[in-house]
Amino acid sequence: MKISDIVANTIDRLPTDYIFTYTDFNIDVNRKDAVVKALNRMVAAGKITKLSKGKFYKPRQSRFGALQPSAYQIAKDLLEQDGEIIGYITGYNAYSEMGLTTQIPATLQIGTNKYRRAITRGLYKISFIVQPNKITKTNIELLRILDAIRFIREIPATTPDEACKRLVIILSQLPAEKVKMLATLVLKYNPAVQALCGAMLESVGADKSLTDKIAASLNPVTEYKIPVSESVLPNKSKWRIK
Template sequence: MRVAEKIEKMILKMIPGNTFKYQELGIAKDEYSAATKAIERLIKREVIKRASTGLFYIPKQTAFGNIMPREEELLKPYLFNGGQRTAYITGITLYNRMGITTQVPKNIRLASRDKRIVTKIGSVEVKSVKSYVEVTNENYYLLELLDVIKDFKTIPDADKTQTIRFLLNKLGELTVKEKEKLIWIALKYPPRVRALTGALLSELNPTDLLQELKKSINPLTIYKYKITSQQLPTIENWNIQ
């Protein structure tokens, strides 16, 4: 079977809206030249579309026309490596998705421990920031919550009372083991993050593990969040104002 036929047959079996790269087509090294030409022909025929350099997808057809893949799908090559998560979406994109802000970011930020990510998805720039710990499938959702706490004061248009409620709801849904993992990760974050994390968790159900957070912050330092005790009753125990 010719390379072009093999590629088209493989692509047509894919789910519309999902992205793929050359590496997922099982192409041998000596077939890359023919594969590149085959891909370009499929793009011209509008069988597939290019999402970004080296990233393609089959358009998903709806009553309103073809639609782009979901944001998470477009970013998949940068979020995973060999099926293992190595990065996660953070910043205003994340906070918008969570409903904390209505602001739409001009660029997307991906947090990763070691990976440097600079690319474009359409007209939107994708930039990387350094995560505080190694990112995995088992911890990225905890890192997302800690980033909300980290950026609590600077999230545009965020209502502090509603953000506190959001965080308490999300933290309250975690299992005991997940809360323990969150605490150990929080110890890698700045002191102000540890303080607010401690105040939020102690509002839910105080545990001995919170002492680790308590010991990690300076008892003489005041962390200014402009939060009242009506919004979060435990702030005084964590030097928060």
């Protein structure tokens, strides 16, 4: 069978939105050039779309035209490698999923344990934040919450007060074991995040031993300038939030 036929048949079996590379084709590495040419011909014919160097996909179609792949598909090689979790989607996409904002700019933010420069894929700019905690499948939900607390001033189309209200609701709905895990994870964030998280946890009635542990990690004279009002977080002064 010709290389072009193998490529076409393989792509036919792939779902729309799935981002693939040359390695998705069961073809000898010495014939990579032929695969590249076949893919480029399919791009030119409008059968597939090139996202970035070496990355392609079959776009979903709507009445308004072709749609971009999901955030996960665009970033999946930055999230998992050889079965190991190396990153997680945070930022605007996560804030939207948490009900903190309805706005989703064409920017993906990924939490990772190592510094990386921003990159561009298709219409998306992908930026990275360094996550001080080890990233696991079980703690990603909590890391996203902590990131939202960390960047509460920067969440689009809302105010810190409104974001705080929503985060308090989210924290109140976490099971006890998740609250305990979050109270440990926050200790690796900066003191301002610890203070705001501690105040929020205290406001939802978290175990006192957990909030005491957070409070003990803070400098007893440092004040934190966070634009959350007392009407939203009545105990803010106790946590020296100004």
